[in-house]
Amino acid sequence: xxxxxxxxxxxxxxxxxxxxxxxxxxxxxxxxxxxxxxxxxxxxxxxxxxxxxxxxxxxxxxxxxxxxxxxxxxxxxxxxxxxxxxxxxxxxxxxxxxxxxxxxxxxxxxxxxxxxxxxxxxxxxxxxxxxxxxxxxxxxxxxxxxxxxxxxxxxxxxxxxxxxxxxxxxxxxxxxxxxxxxxxxxxxxxxxxxxxxxxxxxxxxxxxxxxxxxxxxxxxxxxxxxxxxxxxxxxxxxxxxxxxxxxxxxxxxxxxxxxxxxxxxxxxxxxxxxxxxxxxxxxxxxxxxxxxxxxxxxxxxxxxxxxxxxxxxxxxxxxxxxxxxxxxxxxxxxxxxxxxxxxxxxxxxxxxxxxxxxxxxxxxxxxxxxxxxxxxxxxxxxxxxxxxxxxxxxxxxxxxxxxxxxxxxxxxxxxx
Amino acid sequence: xxxxxxxxxxxxxxxxxxxxxxxxxxxxxxxxxxxxxxxxxxxxxxxxxxxxxxxxxxxxxxxxxxxxxxxxxxxxxxxxxxxxxxxxxxxxxxxxxxxxxxxxxxxxxxxxxxxxxxxxxxxxxxxxxxxxxxxxxxxxxxxxxxxxxxxxxxxxxxxxxxxxxxxxxxxxxxxxxxxxxxxxxxxxxxxxxxxxxxxxxxxxxxxxxxxxxxxxxxxxxxxxxxxxxxxxxxxxxxxxxxxxxxxxxxxxxxxxxxxxxxxxxxxxxxxxxxxxxxxxxxxxxxxxxxxxxxxxxxxxxxxxxxxxxxxxxxxxxxxxxxxxxxxxxxxxxxxxxxxxxxxxxxxxxxxxxxxxxxxxxxxxxxxxxxxxxxxxxxxxxxxxxxxxxxxxxxxxxxxxxxxxxxxxxxxxxxxxxxxxxxxxxxxxxxxxxx
Numbered sequence: 001x002x003x004x005x006x007x008x009x010x011x012x013x014x015x016x017x018x019x020x021x022x023x024x025x026x027x028x029x030x031x032x033x034x035x036x037x038x039x040x041x042x043x044x045x046x047x048x049x050x051x052x053x054x055x056x057x058x059x060x061x062x063x064x065x066x067x068x069x070x071x072x073x074x075x076x077x078x079x080x081x082x083x084x085x086x087x088x089x090x091x092x093x094x095x096x097x098x099x100x101x102x103x104x105x106x107x108x109x110x111x112x113x114x115x116x117x118x119x120x121x122x123x124x125x126x127x128x129x130x131x132x133x134x135x136x137x138x139x140x141x142x143x144x145x146x147x148x149x150x151x152x153x154x155x156x157x158x159x160x161x162x163x164x165x166x167x168x169x170x171x172x173x174x175x176x177x178x179x180x181x182x183x184x185x186x187x188x189x190x191x192x193x194x195x196x197x198x199x200x201x202x203x204x205x206x207x208x209x210x211x212x213x214x215x216x217x218x219x220x221x222x223x224x225x226x227x228x229x230x231x232x233x234x235x236x237x238x239x240x241x242x243x244x245x246x247x248x249x250x251x252x253x254x255x256x257x258x259x260x261x262x263x264x265x266x267x268x269x270x271x272x273x274x275x276x277x278x279x280x281x282x283x284x285x286x287x288x289x290x291x292x293x294x295x296x297x298x299x300x301x302x303x304x305x306x307x308x309x310x311x312x313x314x315x316x317x318x319x320x321x322x323x324x325x326x327x328x329x330x331x332x333x334x335x336x337x338x339x340x341x342x343x344x345x346x347x348x349x350x351x352x353x354x355x356x357x358x359x360x361x362x363x364x365x366x367x368x369x370x371x372x373x374x375x376x377x378x379x380x381x382x383x384x385x386x387x388x389x390x391x392x393x394x395x396x397x398x399x400x401x402x403x404x405x406x407x408x409x410x411x412x413x414x415x416x
Numbered sequence: 417x418x419x420x421x422x423x424x425x426x427x428x429x430x431x432x433x434x435x436x437x438x439x440x441x442x443x444x445x446x447x448x449x450x451x452x453x454x455x456x457x458x459x460x461x462x463x464x465x466x467x468x469x470x471x472x473x474x475x476x477x478x479x480x481x482x483x484x485x486x487x488x489x490x491x492x493x494x495x496x497x498x499x500x501x502x503x504x505x506x507x508x509x510x511x512x513x514x515x516x517x518x519x520x521x522x523x524x525x526x527x528x529x530x531x532x533x534x535x536x537x538x539x540x541x542x543x544x545x546x547x548x549x550x551x552x553x554x555x556x557x558x559x560x561x562x563x564x565x566x567x568x569x570x571x572x573x574x575x576x577x578x579x580x581x582x583x584x585x586x587x588x589x590x591x592x593x594x595x596x597x598x599x600x601x602x603x604x605x606x607x608x609x610x611x612x613x614x615x616x617x618x619x620x621x622x623x624x625x626x627x628x629x630x631x632x633x634x635x636x637x638x639x640x641x642x643x644x645x646x647x648x649x650x651x652x653x654x655x656x657x658x659x660x661x662x663x664x665x666x667x668x669x670x671x672x673x674x675x676x677x678x679x680x681x682x683x684x685x686x687x688x689x690x691x692x693x694x695x696x697x698x699x700x701x702x703x704x705x706x707x708x709x710x711x712x713x714x715x716x717x718x719x720x721x722x723x724x725x726x727x728x729x730x731x732x733x734x735x736x737x738x739x740x741x742x743x744x745x746x747x748x749x750x751x752x753x754x755x756x757x758x759x760x761x762x763x764x765x766x767x768x769x770x771x772x773x774x775x776x777x778x779x780x781x782x783x784x785x786x787x788x789x790x791x792x793x794x795x796x797x798x799x800x801x802x803x804x805x806x807x808x809x810x811x812x813x814x815x816x817x818x819x820x821x822x823x824x825x826x827x828x829x830x831x832x833x834x835x836x837x838x839x840x841x842x843x844x845x846x847x848x849x850x
Contacts, residue, residue: 007586014594021601028608035615035637042644185640189622192635192643199628201656202554208663212547212670222670225677226538232684233535237511246509254711260770261718262817266809267766268726269816279740280751286733287759293726295767300719307712339557341631341797342783347617349800350785354609356807357560362602363814369595370821371714377588378825382832392833394588396843399825403595405844409833412840 001387006376013372017365041074041182044192077182209338250306257306260299264292366402373398438679441672447665448543450478450550461530462683469522470494472529476501479533479542482549495520505532514687527687534680543666552655555636555784556616560803620787631796632786721824 002010271289276282344350377395385391389409397406442455453471460468477497481504492500498520505515515532518525536542616637623635635643642649669676741748786797826843833841 001585002588002591004585007584007590010591011586011594014591014598018594018598018601021598021605025601025605025608028605028612031637032608032612032615034641035612035619038637038640038644039615039618044643185619185622189619189635189640190625192623192626192640194626194628194635194639194643195649198642198649198653198656201653201660205552205656205660205663208660208667211667212544212663222673222677225674229534229538229677229680229684232681233531234511236684236687237513247507249509254715256770257715257719258817261715261722262813263766263770265722265820266813266816268722268729272729279748280755282733283737283741283752284755284759286730286737287756288762289726289730289733291759291763293723293730295763296719296723296726300716300723303712303716303719307716310712338551339555339782339784341786342558342560342800342803343786343788343797344617344800345787345789347614350613350617351610353560353800353804353807354558354613355606356804356811357558358602358606358609360807360811360814363811363818367814367818367821370818371711374714374821374825378828381829389833389836389839391588392829394592396826396829396833398588398592398595400822400829401844402822403592403599407844408842410840410842412838 002376002380006380010372010376013369017369020365039185041077041184044183074182081182206338213338250309253302253306257299257303260295264296264299268292370399437672437675441669441676441679444665444668444672445537445676448547448662448669449475450546451475457526458530461526462679462686464525464527464687466524466526468526469524469529472526472533473498473501473522476505476529476533476536479536479546480504482546494522498522505536510535527683530683531680531687534683538677543669547662547666550659552652552659553782554638554652554656555632556620556638557782557784559782560798560807561780616785617787620785624787632784634787636784717824718820 268289271285271292274281274285276285344353373395377391377399381388381392381395393407393409397403439455442458446453446455446458451471451474453475457468457471461472473494474497477492477500480501498518502516502518510532512528512531512535514528515525518528619637619640620634623640624633626635627633627639638652642652783798830841830843833839
């Protein structure tokens with residue numbers, strides 16, 4: 001059994017790590033669901049793009065917003081579409097005469113108007129009719145098909161031109177096809193256009209960000225006023241003694257020293273691993289090692305100063321149930337930046353980067369937990385007790401093997 | 417009435433700038449701040465009126481925690497928020513002791529709170545940070561350096577449940593179980609991320625040429641969502657317009673800021689000076705957690721070990737070199753000097769790497785993912801391959817650090833177990849350590 005204090009600390013740390021992971025997983029699952037939905041069939045709303053040919057439009061602008069169709073519905077509709085296509089082929093062979101005359105009044109609302117988007121949202125009045133009517137149309141000599149668009153499309157096209165004016169500011173798709181396929185990004189994604197209102201807002205936004213970024217650094221009058229206020233406040237509070245370092249600053253410096261330490265160590269390893277062949281290389285290596293030694297000395301010196309600061313100040317743990325300290329966002333103290341582009345050319349590249357990012361995040365967490373475990377478990381392992389051996393074995397696995405492997409312990413009783 | 421008071425205060429500030437600038441400056445500030453406090457709050461706080469207190473505590477909590485407004489308030493009581501704000505300000509080095517003495521019920525001290533807010537504004541890029549944090553994200557964004565995710569994780573609230581079962585002693589096997597669970601979660605996370613990348617890449621590929629910005633070329637998930645659901649589109653547009661209004665307010669603030677600082681000077685003059693004796697306020701000393709001190713010891717241990725290793729390596733080489741160089745010193749002189757200078761430069765770069773985080777400067781911040789088969793315009797954006805290169809070295813650093821700590825533990829534990837009689841300790845990997 002671990003002492004209560006140690007148990008508390010370890011469990012809090014590990015729970016924190018687990019929660020961070022779980023939170024991240026939750027966010028990721030949410031965006032995964034979003035992406036999957038977008039890659040399935042859905043119905044783009046809004047009028048056609050101004051750029052695209054306004055020809056035989058088949059969309060209704062005033063229809064209610066589409067929800068995502070359920071996978072079940074999509075599947076059924078796919079089957080239905082296949083059946084219809086087959087019917088067209090059969091019909092074409094059987095009855096060639098007279099089909100063009102019947103078509104326009106047979107299917108003006110359903111197949112033709114919905115032709116580009118047969119995957120309707122379930123539970124929506126429009127979708128019910130479109131689901132049932134195509135079935136009727138199988139019995140008709142004419143079914144929605146690409147073969148005769150010019151005949152069927154007239155009514156639908158007329159209706160659309162009326163509707164276009166209503167929702168002209170909405171999002172749009174420049175779709176001019178009439179095929180009875182579901183809209184999928186894969187097939188027709190390139191026809192999407194962003195609405196003009198949105199584009200205007202975005203360009204205004206990026207303009208404002210650029211302005212903000214440029215003004216931040218330029219106003220020296222404000223900087224002087226700020227500095228004066230800070231000085232005045234410090235003087236008024238009478239708090240002049242002490243190191244002048246806040247706890248946050250000490251933490252930041254320690255973090256920096258950890259970084260320095262790992263860099264120096266890496267550098268040393270590289271130097272020692274190289275095999276110099278020339279005397280000049282040998283000399284370079286010697287100088288590098290000496291330089292590193294001096295730097296480590298400086299780090300140690302700074303650390304001692306920080307330790308003194310910490311020792312002078314009174315220790316205080318964070319009260320439980322409180323938010324942890326909000327750390328600075330990445331990028332530090334600089335002016336705000338709008339996001340820079342990160343270019344990739346293939347899925348594999350993106351996956352490789354993501355895997356590496358996660359690996360680093362995981363290593364960071366492991367390193368942190370390792371330090372916690374060292375601080376808690378090593379002292380316990382050095383005190384003999386009833387469960388000493390079991391504890392040592394567990395500690396060895398946790399501390400030295402990333403808790404993936406265990407050492408074996410054999411009782412070696414001397415033969416009598 | 418408010419207007420009349422504002423006019424009176426114009427006399428207070430006696431500045432060369434336009435007389436109506438102060439209300440304007442404060443209005444711009446309150447429109448920029450996350451909870452959008454009424455400008456009236458500032459005026460009340462100057463006169464230390466109690467009505468302004470709750471709004472100011474809440475505002476301080478939001479700007480310090482950067483937790484979204486809705487979820488933070490529900491999980492913490494106002495008293496807990498007050499305590500948290502006090503302790504955070506203390507750890508950041510806030511100089512006025514009077515703040516710590518304010519009651520937690522939020523009944524008084526609005527002037528002190530106004531001063532604390534002013535201190536945060538004066539000291540750091542507070543507004544910039546707030547604006548960056550709440551920015552509407554249109555693109556598919558990714559942080560290369562992982563600082564952002566880490567920060568987000570840290571800023572989350574501690575679950576009180578984590579501390580509830582804490583009074584009992586636990587078996588070490590429970591710790592092992594938790595570690596296993598953690599590994600399992602990471603594995604899940606990795607595979608989900610891989611899928612996410614594949615889906616993003618598809619969406620980008622399928623919407624090629626759709627974006628009005630030629631550089632970006634394709635749409636992002638948010639943009640496609642906007643097209644797929646008018647309701648989402650409407651919300652996004654609304655948020656974007658809100659942000660534009662806030663950015664405009666921030667620009668106004670930048671212009672009018674000096675007037676505000678003149679005014680806060682008068683607020684500071686109006687508040688009673690703090691007691692000069694610092695020794696009597698132990699609550700106001702910087703807060704270093706217990707964990708922090710242990711971290712310092714561990715770091716010292718690591719640095720000392722590194723220095724010993726380096727010392728040994730240098731000593732052996734220095735002697736060998738001295739023998740070698742003795743004979744040929746004059747002819748080697750010039751070459752040696754060039755090497756010395758080169759090494760100095762190299763070491764200086766190394767120092768900058770950790771002092772300014774120069775290795776990852778370009779990687780910091782969020783990036784918008786752009787799929788481009790043709791390759792980028794020169795000087796525009798960062799390519800994934802560059803980012804991978806930089807991250808590899810970081811990975812190597814971390815691996816080395818972890819490996820070193822594990823090795824130290826191995827030696828220590830082997831030593832401890834070696835002292836036990838009649839035991840054979842067989843570590844994994846099959847190598848024997850009698």
